[in-house]
Amino acid sequence: MKIPLRNILIIAAFGVIGFTEQALAQAVNDADSHEIVTKLADKLVDVYPFPDISAKYSEALKKAEAAGRYNNLSEDELASRLTDDLNKAHKDVHLRVMRNEQVYKSMTEPQAGGGNQREDDSERRANYGFKKVEIDGATSTAYIDAPGPFYGSKEAFEMAAAAMNMAAYSKYIVIDIRHNPGGTGQMGRFLSSYFYNAGHEQFYLNGFYKDRKQDEQEWTYAYVPGRRNPDAKVYLLVGRGTGSASEGFAYAMQKLNRATIVGDTTAGAGIAGTYVALKNNLIVFTPFKMVVGPGSNVGWEGTGVIPDVNTGKADALLAARKLILEDIVKTGKDSITRESAQWVIDNSNMAANKPVNIKSKYSELIGRYPNNVSITAAKNGLVYKYSVPGKPVETFTLQEVKPDVLVINGLNANIAPNSSRLYVNRNAAGKVESFTRKTMMANGTIYIAPQPFKTINQISAGISHKRHRLILPFRMPVPGH
Incomplete structure (x- = not known):
């Protein structure tokens, strides 16, 4: 039977598409899978800060491999299954395996310029972690929206300093980290430093490793650019989207009694980590440092930061603004400011008023x-x-x-x-x-x-x-x- 040329081209086209999809979903071979599992298990045993938990991870991975759970899987499927098995052994929201070809290549292949050049402008597009600053002169309140993540670059610290200096003369400062997934812990320490006078540095957080001899004390900085605001009343807005280093910022400021935490309980990711390349475009974010409060072995890992004012799903910003108005009514030095604050409080309470004829x-x-x-x-x-x-x-x-x-x-x-x-x-x-x-x-x-x-x-x-x-x-x- 003679097949028309047009049909031949269509069949060929579908054949190419099918081949491409098959190539993309090609299973990781047994040797590579074994190498990935072994490297992952060994890395966790080497660096995870709790030896009893890392032993559980290693045992769970090897047992699953012996049962054939990692055979004939694509790279994405293997990453997902490894993460699931680790979470079943012990849930750590930081610990996850993922497929990311770009990051894997950046970690395993030499980069132009000595590997110091960023391949994209994600930091700039995120405005280096800071979205906006709003000043309300009537209540002397500065609102800083910092959805993050917290970057450690020169530009990020310049942006943070600019935000803090815009807020330098406000009596009340609200920092919104409800949607900040984390990043570098240095940024939280940097922001906290503005709320203390020079020479009054604070023991901010403590980090410990599997080898406790490597414990690190984190202190607020002796120098920050611009004007400090040690008398400001600080409110940090948190929620389920607040994770890792941004949680550390809230946790430390709460333990130092330097801020009122408003919102919902945070993610509970309290073990700092870093990316490790495995194989076949797979990388793992490996926790290696437990972060806790000064003089304590307790942090926010697994529990999250519990707000001082728990709003649940209600708007934490509205709650913080009401707290500020109530403080103005209570402590304001002039009657005009107090009356204005009470006016706004009354308006916010109208919806809850009992109906009258x-x-x-x-x-x-x-x-x-x-x-x-x-x-x-x-x-x-x-x-x-x-x-x-x-x-x-x-x-x-x-x-x-x-x-x-x-x-x-x-x-x-x-x-x-x-x-x-x-x-x-x-x-x-x-x-x-x-x-x-x-x-x-x-x-x-x-x-x-x-x-x-x-x-x-x-x-x-x-x-x-x-x-x-x-x-x-x-x-x-x-x-x-």
Whole structure:
């Protein structure tokens, strides 16, 4: 049978594709597999800081190999199975085998320029581990977003110094490491050093190896570029994505009582390690140094860093900001700052307030007021209205913030949400006399309307009453007297 040329080309094309996929998924031969397992087991026995655990790893790998668990597997499959078997013997979130051709080649083949050149610009694209710095002058708060990882390059430390110097004059500093997977522990020590005066270096963390004679004490640095901020109140935001060296930063600052840790429990990766090339494009991240607190054999390995303020899945940044506002209300030196902080706290608590019948509770507010203002009843409460001749009437619902304080929803929304309030003024008998309108400005100050608002009827009645009091006792003077 004669096969058309077009079909021959299609068959050939599929044959090439099938061959390519087969080549990519080609099984690691038995000799290479044995060499990989042996090198992995020996390396763990040599460097893993806990000999009893490394013995379990070695035994588990050799037992699995004898059972044929590593036969006829692709490189990816072999890496995955080795990692699974190690985790079954003892779970260490750092310890993992992976296939990475690029890293394997960089570790096993000579590099141009003596191997000192980075093959990609991943550090630059990650902005050297620091994303942004935001300064809130109203609360004197600096927010530093450091999703990491923590790099050890010159550029990374320059970026960290720039971030810390932007925050140098803030009373409160929030550092967000919720999504920081780790990196070099030197960066955490560098950041911590800014919160101590020169000459007051702190024993930060302690690292120990299988050979305890090699123990390393880690201290904060005697010198950091720029201005230190030893009086700042520090909040570190952590979560499940906080791992390894970033956990060490949080753990050390917590143990030193130098920061409040806010968020969710961290990953629990407390044994430092490094990459080791195996064979067939396989590499292993091998833990070799247990990191613990000063004078202790206990770290965060397996348990993670437990926050001082545990928010679970709730937003840790919102929680930290509320802690800062509460501290301002408690310790602020001027009444304006304290009142502004309390204002924001009240707004954040509104959603949790017990619903009240606004229409019934504040019915005495209903009426017309000067300056084109009126308050009317609506189906679900009260409405604040502002009308200017020739323009549509603007309406804003009233919502209770706390007793006798109502937010005018939407009024001055160009400044901020919930920026305008109505404060009810009552007489000694508890009857509503007027209201005062206040507005939180963008700079944190509070503008107070010059005069309390009274209804037009109240004003008219007051004028008549005053006239009555003035006219009755008044007598015309006798000329010449």
